[in-house]
Amino acid sequence: MASAASILDTLRRLRAGAPQVAPSLLACDFGHVADEVRRVEAAGATVLHLDIMDGHFVPNLSIGVPVVRAVRKLTDLVLDVHLMLDNPAEYVQAFREAGADSITVHAEVLPDARPLLDRIRRLGAAAGLSLNPPTPLEALGPAVDEADMILVMSVMPGFGGQSFDPVALEKLAALRDRPGRGYLLEVDGGVNDETAGPCAAAGADLLVAGTAVFGGDDYQERIATLNAHARSARGGA
Numbered sequence: 001m002a003s004a005a006s007i008l009d010t011l012r013r014l015r016a017g018a019p020q021v022a023p024s025l026l027a028c029d030f031g032h033v034a035d036e037v038r039r040v041e042a043a044g045a046t047v048l049h050l051d052i053m054d055g056h057f058v059p060n061l062s063i064g065v066p067v068v069r070a071v072r073k074l075t076d077l078v079l080d081v082h083l084m085l086d087n088p089a090e091y092v093q094a095f096r097e098a099g100a101d102s103i104t105v106h107a108e109v110l111p112d113a114r115p116l117l118d119r120i121r122r123l124g125a126a127a128g129l130s131l132n133p134p135t136p137l138e139a140l141g142p143a144v145d146e147a148d149m150i151l152v153m154s155v156m157p158g159f160g161g162q163s164f165d166p167v168a169l170e171k172l173a174a175l176r177d178r179p180g181r182g183y184l185l186e187v188d189g190g191v192n193d194e195t196a197g198p199c200a201a202a203g204a205d206l207l208v209a210g211t212a213v214f215g216g217d218d219y220q221e222r223i224a225t226l227n228a229h230a231r232s233a234r235g236g237a
């Protein structure tokens with residue numbers, strides 16, 4: 001399992017470098033998870049996003065600790081674990097022990113997220129804070145300055161394949177422009193060939209994409225194309 005220092009170093013390098021896509025395992029073929037993980041790793045991904053749903057915070061269920069542990073054994077990709085849970089504090093240790101490199105929790109269930117972000121970091125993972133499309137940036141509170149990563153949801157979480165909500169672009173730009181910010185910016189939901197560029201232009205460093213990667217036949221082409229859209233929108237090659 002990667003150390004806290006190496007995870008934070010990876011995030012710093014991601015922030016300093018070109019924006020990039022993180023495939024979301026939610027959209028993979030769960031009959032062949034091991035193959036799917038190896039395919040996106042071979043296709044050039046650095047980060048793999050894993051969505052954990054409890055049927056309460058979001059109206060759906062997904063994978064849990066045993067699947068994260070199994071994926072950890074398959075790959076050295078950065079495992080970016082997004083907890084869509086009413087009570088994330090109960091589970092952060094288990095997900096870290098299973099191999100999560102970053103753990104993201106939701107501002108909607110944490111009036112003050114600082115103690116939990118601190119605990120995630122003490123467990124050795126990077127600490128992320130997320131907010132849903134209707135949630136204003138003010139809900140992040142002072143925890144915004146404690147987070148290693150802010151995950152701006154561009155769909156209501158719970159399901160893949162939804163349409164991108166442009167409210168995320170305003171939030172990304174406002175978060176990008178906060179003076180002295182220390183966090184990496186991530187966006188999740190409806191990221192595709194049309195929306196990847198605007199997300200990157202608005203400041204997203206990491207673009208979570210499920211359908212736009214796993215819905216294609218050639219994952220290498222999908223990741224390269226999405227990365228190219230993101231990078232050219234930032235003025236890169």
Ligand SMILES: O=C(CO)[C@H](O)[C@H](O)COP(=O)(O)O
Nearest residue numbers: 157158160161189190210211
């Ligand atoms: O968090 C999520 C759903 O809650 C997914 O990561 C997200 O929806 C990605 O899927 P897609 O790219 O198909 O929109």
